[in-house]
Amino acid sequence: MDIIFGRNKKEQLEPLRARVTGRIPAWLQGTLLRNGPGMHTVGETRYNHRFDGLALLHSFTIRDGEIYYRSKYLRSDTYNANIEANRIVVSEFGTMAYPDPCKNIFSKAFSYLSHTIPDFTDNCLINIMKCGEDFYATTETNYIRKINPQTLETLEKVDYRKHVAVNLATSHPHYDDAGNVLNIGTSIVDKGKTKYVIFKIPATVSGGGKKGLSPLKRMEVFCSIASRSLLSPSYYYSFGVTESYIVFLEQPFKMDILKMATAYLRGMSWASCLAFHREDKTYIHIIDQRTRKPVLTKFYTDPMVVFHHVNAYEEDGCLLFDVIAYEDSSLYQLFYLANLDKDFEENSRLTSVPALKRFAVPLHMDKNAEAGSNLIKLSSTTARALKEKEDQVYCQPELLYEGLELPRINYTHNGKQYRYVFAAEVQWSPILTKILIIKYDILTKSSLKWGEVHCWPVEPVFVPTPGAKDEDHRIILSAIVSTDPQKLPFLLVLDAKSFTELARASVDVEMHLDLHGLFIPGADWDAGKQASSREERDRAAERHVAPRT
Numbered sequence: 001m002d003i004i005f006g007r008n009k010k011e012q013l014e015p016l017r018a019r020v021t022g023r024i025p026a027w028l029q030g031t032l033l034r035n036g037p038g039m040h041t042v043g044e045t046r047y048n049h050r051f052d053g054l055a056l057l058h059s060f061t062i063r064d065g066e067i068y069y070r071s072k073y074l075r076s077d078t079y080n081a082n083i084e085a086n087r088i089v090v091s092e093f094g095t096m097a098y099p100d101p102c103k104n105i106f107s108k109a110f111s112y113l114s115h116t117i118p119d120f121t122d123n124c125l126i127n128i129m130k131c132g133e134d135f136y137a138t139t140e141t142n143y144i145r146k147i148n149p150q151t152l153e154t155l156e157k158v159d160y161r162k163h164v165a166v167n168l169a170t171s172h173p174h175y176d177d178a179g180n181v182l183n184i185g186t187s188i189v190d191k192g193k194t195k196y197v198i199f200k201i202p203a204t205v206s207g208g209g210k211k212g213l214s215p216l217k218r219m220e221v222f223c224s225i226a227s228r229s230l231l232s233p234s235y236y237y238s239f240g241v242t243e244s245y246i247v248f249l250e251q252p253f254k255m256d257i258l259k260m261a262t263a264y265l266r267g268m269s270w271a272s273c274l275a276f277h278r279e280d281k282t283y284i285h286i287i288d289q290r291t292r293k294p295v296l297t298k299f300y301t302d303p304m305v306v307f308h309h310v311n312a313y314e315e316d317g318c319l320l321f322d323v324i325a326y327e328d329s330s331l332y333q334l335f336y337l338a339n340l341d342k343d344f345e346e347n348s349r350l351t352s353v354p355a356l357k358r359f360a361v362p363l364h365m366d367k368n369a370e371a372g373s374n375l376i377k378l379s380s381t382t383a384r385a386l387k388e389k390e391d392q393v394y395c396q397p398e399l400l401y402e403g404l405e406l407p408r409i410n411y412t413h414n415g416k417q418y419r420y421v422f423a424a425e426v427q428w429s430p431i432l433t434k435i436l437i438i439k440y441d442i443l444t445k446s447s448l449k450w451g452e453v454h455c456w457p458v459e460p461v462f463v464p465t466p467g468a469k470d471e472d473h474r475i476i477l478s479a480i481v482s483t484d485p486q487k488l489p490f491l492l493v494l495d496a497k498s499f500t501e502l503a504r505a506s507v508d509v510e511m512h513l514d515l516h517g518l519f520i521p522g523a524d525w526d527a528g529k530q531a532s533s534r535e536e537r538d539r540a541a542e543r544h545v546a547p548r549t
């Protein structure tokens with residue numbers, strides 16, 4: 001398992017041409033840009049958790065049937081401080097670090113105090129977000145890092161708190177058809193209140209091409225929801241949107257703010273401040289985008305832990321939303337590197353497997369419906385919503401498929417009716433034995449799979465052809481890491497309809513097992529040369545030099 005999780009990966013700064021077998025469709029031009037942890041030790045120190053490692057950006061640029069690979073560590077303040085000190089000096093999700101152990105007791109006490117309100121890490125290792133013309137590496141703290149998607153260079157550090165009052169924000173934002181970004185964050189004990197804040201970043205700002213007019217400056221609060229508890233807000237990792245609503249799950253997987261405030265003193269990690277409360281409920285908040293207010297009915301379901309929302313949409317007066325649900329928070333436990341190292345097979349026994357579940361909530365309450373009656377009359381799902389009181393509904397999901405994670409869809413169907421989920425299928429029997437890529441058809445409840453011995457696929461990314469009518473038209477891209485030292489990692493190109501392999505592009509590097517990313521369509525990048533970032537273009541424009549595109 002060390003090959004996959006443990007070893008630090010080297011950067012590939014110069015674009016490296018991949019060896020392509022099969023045929024890359026001529027129309028497929030652009031860059032698959034991805035992010036994930038690549039460095040798990042610094043000097044003699046070691047991170048504890050898979051979600052701690054230093055962010056390593058990598059990209060596959062596809063151009064005229066050829067593929068170029070490159071990778072570069074995100075030069076976050078965290079990365080720079082660690083490398084300079086030659087040890088881990090910034091705390092991450094599962095690792096509490098101490099900046100300066102040599103100082104005397106008084107300065108130690110001082111630095112403890114200054115950590116009471118923690119300044120979180122800017123090691124943005126989870127995902128990539130597009131804001132207007134700009135790209136950012138993201139994590140779950142208040143920091144994001146702008147990057148150059150071509151050269152993978154790290155640009156400015158952005159603190160969400162300068163624009164909206166959030167201490168944490170998800171790394172899984174949504175985009176509307178115009179490219180505006182919608183995200184949700186938590187504002188912790190601000191003016192005596194803890195709330196979940198939904199905020200919007202516009203895709204364009206008039207005069208946005210000029211320096212200083214970043215869309216982030218026009219970020220605005222869309223709506224906020226009071227947390228049920230001031231000092232133990234829910235932890236959440238993503239949310240869902242439909243054309244008119246937003247779905248937010250306030251789940252019983254909670255952060256203990258008092259524990260977080262004293263974690264540094266106690267030498268405990270942030271992860272140890274999260275706890276699953278199995279005696280509690282999961283509250284389903286439905287926000288009407290037109291009124292910017294939550295609907296009044298109180299929907300709830302059994303305790304569960306959801307990391308990834310898959311999609312949501314409206315059908316005949318109901319809102320359907322699909323999530324990957326767990327019965328507890330054992331997933332985070334699984335990814336402690338000590339567990340992964342020792343005996344992965346022994347420790348990969350999850351106490352709950354990820355399950356694709358469909359929930360349905362009625363958007364209009366039938367006042368005459370009797371208590372106990374099912375308010376969902378759709379023929380498309382067996383999910384139920386049982387009326388309990390006038391304004392209280394208990395939801396029971398439909399189980400669609402067991403053993404799915406890292407779901408992606410054809411994003412042009414986001415918020416709309418859809419049929420296909422592309423994901424990684426994890427097979428447990430009873431330990432993790434295999435990971436495949438799967439296309440799950442919600443309509444027929446059937447699936448197609450791709451897998452190969454020694455291959456560890458990551459999240460499959462769907463790339464549509466412009467103007468395609470079929471939801472599964474056209475390509476799946478997935479970076480595949482192999483546990484066989486003889487087999488190079490490769491970018492897999494699948495036909496999304498038939499799930500057959502069209503091509504693979506092997507690269508002679510040690511590739512990291514990443515987390516998330518996106519595809520940037522376009523043929524206008526020269527993979528072999530360093531291309532200019534927006535700032536560079538702006539500078540060029542100021543000098544009255546025609547900017548490169």
Ligand SMILES: CC1=C(/C=C/C(C)=C/C=C/C(C)=C/C=O)C(C)(C)CCC1
Nearest residue numbers: 051092093120121126139140168270307
């Ligand atoms: C640093 C930090 C956090 C980081 C969490 C991370 C990095 C989570 C990654 C989760 C992933 C990758 C899940 C995949 O399913 C918290 C807990 C928000 C709290 C404050 C500080």
Ligand SMILES: [Fe+2]
Nearest residue numbers: 172307308516
């Ligand atoms: Fe994720």
